[in-house]
Amino acid sequence: MPAVASVSAASYKASPLAPEMIVAAFGLNLASGVALAQSAILPTTLLGISIAVIDSAGVVRPAPLFFVSPGQINYLMPAGMPNGNATVTVSNGGNAIASGTVTIARVAPGIFAANATGQGVPAAVALRVKADGSLTYENISQIQGNAIVPAPIGLGPESEQVFLVLFATGARFNTGLSNVSVDIGGITAPVLYAGAQGSFVGLDQLNLRLPRTLIGKGLADLTATVDGQVTNKVQIRIQ
Incomplete structure (x- = not known):
């Protein structure tokens, strides 16, 4: 499966990432176009694209989305993520199209x-x-x-x-x-x-x-x- 790399949207450092932080994910052919969230309550799907973050215990959490584009998706790391390794999966219409791993910590300033x-x-x-x-x-x-x-x-x-x-x-x-x-x-x-x-x-x-x-x-x-x-x-x- 194609790779997606998640980094801090502020520093562009890859690891670690923290719950409720703004994350930028980079990859190829991640979306068919560009779409922005239109409300303060972020959607979990834009242009059919969604992101799921699976923690080390196998718990799946949908990630709220700020925007999607073919090469970049900005999302919010879901709340409640425990420390440890996690898998980030990008899906289009429910079908996985890219995946990557991240490390979660309490803070990642x-x-x-x-x-x-x-x-x-x-x-x-x-x-x-x-x-x-x-x-x-x-x-x-x-x-x-x-x-x-x-x-x-x-x-x-x-x-x-x-x-x-x-x-x-x-x-x-x-x-x-x-x-x-x-x-x-x-x-x-x-x-x-x-x-x-x-x-x-x-x-x-x-x-x-x-x-x-x-x-x-x-x-x-x-x-x-x-x-x-x-x-x-x-x-x-x-x-």
Whole structure:
């Protein structure tokens, strides 16, 4: 049977994957066309295509689908998947057309990138809290030619605090904030929240405060570690 390879839709890492994370599956002739889910409640069939995930105990779970196309299917890893090996089977009209194996873990964190490659500027916003309590959201990326590049983040006077809101997947089942950390250019940033984003299925969110020791850092690599699992590397720029 033809192979299908499932990876994190954020980092494009293949293993492990986690329950309720957004997954991208790649293969050949997976669908006859392109179709997108049309509602917040994801369907389990699009253009006759469905995905079943079979865990190590033989339990079969249908996977909700974001979209299907001939070369790629984005799906939600079903809830309740136990740790261990699992089989992902793509079917068309109930007939299996491709299959692959994955490893399931409690967490498999990946940070989305603004350019959807898993590298470069993260999909994120900066939140500035001024001394009077007013809040402003700021872009951390900008278009330069044909590329998306980091926009400088200014940390402002000492009376202001700046937070970074990162969008991710595979991080929601962490065992607590004491086991979640973010490194920015060798400096640890305090993480205030790591869990479900709440509005978009499968999307997670990491909220962190940018410490003033980052001032003047310039272009800096950023990674998060969740229960010992390290994310893909992205980059931000600090003035």
